[in-house]
Amino acid sequence: MSASEYRVNETIRVPKVRLIGADGDNLGVVDTREALKIAREAELDLVEVAPNSDPPVCRVMDFGKFLYERTKREREARKQQVKVEIKEIRLRPKTNEHHRSFKTRDARRWLEDGMKVKVTVRFRGREITYPELALEDLQEIADELADIAVVEQRPNMEGRVMTMLLSPNKEGKKKGASTKEETKEEA
Known part of the structure; x- marks a missing residue:
């Protein structure tokens, strides 16, 4: 058949x-x-x-109109999405206090603008035998920026690099904005 x-x-x-x-x-x-x-x-x-x-x-x-409207909605959703930018500060264990203060000041400005900051300490040669020095530096930076930042990722070692990620603290940002307004009123 x-x-x-x-x-x-x-x-x-x-x-x-x-x-x-x-x-x-x-x-x-x-x-x-x-x-x-x-x-x-x-x-x-x-x-x-x-x-x-x-x-x-x-x-x-x-169906053509349906596809057009769907892509239009997706485009609008992408516009509404907040893009978080990550800035990076690079240090070495031998970086002195004076230079570290410049980098910390840049980090403060970026955090106030709502960006995340990645603090990186790169080890060269025999510096790797003293990771506690880098850990102390990272802790001091976190303490200096504690009023406007939160440690999102604790310091961790990856090969010859130790990194820490700081993100803006919403409450600290509001406090900082109110103190700026108060100083303008006083002047």
Whole structure:
């Protein structure tokens, strides 16, 4: 028996779908052929919106318009997203107090602007045998910036580099803003 004869002899089962019309009203459970006919008459597309439900849910809509609106919503969501910038301060265990204060001042400015700050101490040669010196430096920087920053990632060693991540403290930022306003009023 050939394939064409087999198809003629078998009974064709047409699946049913729950149909939602173009205006959003429920048209009930109909045959797939009937749903396609309704979509063609409205000059729209038949889109399956919930394939896992029983029966599957299909909607009569303009699919091109649907895709356009979806990409438009995604674009708006991306605009609303807050992008957190991470600035980095690089030190060495031998960095003296004077130079470290410049770097700490930059970190303070970045934290006030809402950026995160990654503090990195790079070891060269035999400096790696004294990681406690770098740990002390990182702790001093964290203490100096404690009024506006929170340690998000504790100091940790990765190869020849010790890093710590500071993020802006929301409460500290508000306090800092109020003290600036108070000093302007006093002057």
